[in-house]
Amino acid sequence: MMKADELVLSDVHLYSDNRPQDKLVSIVACVTASDEVKSQLKVVQSHFVFKLPGMQQYNDNALERKELSYDDDGDLLVKREESDEKEVMLLNHFLCTPLDLVGLQVWSGALLLSDYLLCYGHKILNEHHVLELGAGSGLCSIIAGMFSSCVFCTDFVDNVLEFSQNNVEMNKHLLGYFQRSNSICEKSCPVIVKRFDWTKHECEINLEDPWGWTMQEKDDLKKVNVILAADVIYDDNLTDAFFETVIRLMLQPPSKVLYISLEKRINFSLDVMDVACPAYTHFYQYLQNLPLHSGHQDWDVQQVPTFFPQLFHYKRTPQLELWRVEALLSK
Ligand SMILES: C[S@@+](CC[C@H](N)C(=O)[O-])C[C@H]1O[C@@H](n2cnc3c(N)ncnc32)[C@H](O)[C@@H]1O
Incomplete structure (x- = not known):
């Protein structure tokens, strides 16, 4: 069991160019932690360079020979290759934090998940309403905002929400990058940062909270058909609250798909005197036993193979997994 003041760190920054951000040091002063912990917190600005996915590669010869493959929906399977074109996302984040502020790091x-969105965003995000839960720095929401007209980038801690908002603003050049039609670019910014706490039953309309929802935004939230979550599985109580929230959202029309990525963290457990990944085991069991409700036929749960191209720099270990979950609603 970790103590509240213990520091955790993600190693993601090892693969990007990080510059200390003196002008952000004042933010550390606002963080709720002991002075000793605060003295160890460092804010950096990282340049996350990523390759753009290649243009759709329809192989002419295959077309002539009718050697085409289709997915389960009957859509042509498009071979995507990497291109030499690159883009940069700038993110302000911490290099280490206490557990309650892990959203200030990048995982x-x-x-x-961003690699997957870049590779398949044209199919799974285009012209959809997207909700990211536990968005932290906002990285996945910004990538989703390259394709979608409306992305709710949500978290629950003030400091984290401030960082996400700032990161979204620093990456305006990426938003709308792949949008096909002009009609969906009416909003000045497709990524909207909001408070959404899974332990509360509702995200409230609150015009006094800078991260509260307006009536219009709550209406738009009802149109969400894609839910994203990255690295939110590390505490069993939070996993339960997360799934309760997701189930509540997914059982309301329109039908929704959840894409969730996670890292299977393997530790030595004194309980079983062996290596174990308890947070993953809890997640896996929850996933295998998702409850059925009226008006709802079944769950479609699939682990997504991670063979898609790697466009960001990081270590893609076998412990990094991606899952797709869909509630099959009765007609
Ligand atoms: C390990 S971080 C992952 C952040 C980001 N998705 C990433 O992968 O870089 C877990 C995130 O879940 C958020 N979180 C934890 N409990 C939450 C809750 N009850 N409601 C909403 N978000 C929560 C944290 O604030 C944090 O941003």
Whole structure:
């Protein structure tokens, strides 16, 4: 069991160019932690360079020979290759934090999910309403904002929400990058940072909270059909609250798909005197026993193979997993 003041660190920054951000040091002063912990907190600005996915590669010869493959929905399977074109995302983040502020760091799960979104965003995000839960630095929401017209980038801690908002603003050049039609670019910024705490039953309309929802935003939240979550599985109580929230959202029309990435963290457990990954085991059991409700036929739960191209720099280990979950609603 970790103590509240113990520091945790993600190794993601090892693969990017980080510059200390003296002008952000004042933010550390606002963080709720002991002075000793605060003295160890460092804020950096990292340049996350990523390759752009290649243009759709329809192989002409294959077209002539009718050697085409289709997915389960009957859509043509498009071979995507990497291009030499690169883009940069700038993110302000911490290099280490106490457990309650892990959202101020960037985690590998966000890079895995972002790779997947970059490779398949044209199919799974375009013209959809997207909700990211536990967004932290906002990395995945910004990538989703390259394709979608409306992305709710949500978290629950003030400091984290401030960082996400700032990061979204620093990356305006990426938003709308891949949008096909002009009609969906009416909003000045497709990524909207909001408070969404999974332990509360509702995200409230609160015009006094800078991260509270307006009536219009709550209406738009009802249109969400893609839910994203990266690296939110590390504490069993939070996992339960996360799934309760997701289930509540997914059982309401329109039908929704959840893409969740996570890192299987293997530790030595004194309980079983062996190596174990308890947070993953809890997640896996929850996933295998998702409850059925009226108006709802079944769950479609699939682990997504992680063979898609790696466009960001990080270590894609076998412990990094991606899952797709869909509630099959009765007609
Ligand atoms: C390990 S961080 C992952 C952040 C980001 N998705 C990433 O992968 O870089 C877990 C995130 O879950 C958020 N979180 C934890 N408990 C939450 C709750 N009850 N409601 C909403 N978000 C929560 C944290 O604030 C943090 O941003």
